[in-house]
Amino acid sequence: MSFHHDPEKWLYQSQKEHCPYCQKEDDPSNSEILKQFKYSELCAHPEVSLKGTCYLITREHYVELFDMDDESLLGFMREVQIAARVLKDVTRAFKINYEMHGNSAPHLHMHLFPRYLDDPFAGRSIDYGHIDPPVYQNGEFEIFVNNMQTGLESIRER
16 A cells, blocks of 8 residues: 555554554564564565565654654664674675665665675666566575574674
């Protein structure tokens, strides 16, 4: 759902008491939680355009970065830094791209996209709808999840 298609619903869900994430509604993508940080959760699901794609979603309800107090903002960005470092090591990506949109889910989150020299979006933006054929073969997503969790366990948070 994008605010472009249903602005009333988006505004309704942007309120903490109606936010699907805050209300612990079912996640249609069945995301795996890779790590629960102090300020965010790192999650991933297999129906993505690039192997290793994941996202951090704030544990508290925010819609915009400017809604966050300094401590929460700095803590969240530190967790982004930790997750990206481990993601780059696990995936052996050439570069990590960071994207925040929020037009489809009115709860602050940041996507992390590993970029590869041979990825199908060389020199252009990622096509998020390009999920067929699946990027993960049998068991590969589970291996990615395990490798991320192991890598994250070895990082000491400050």
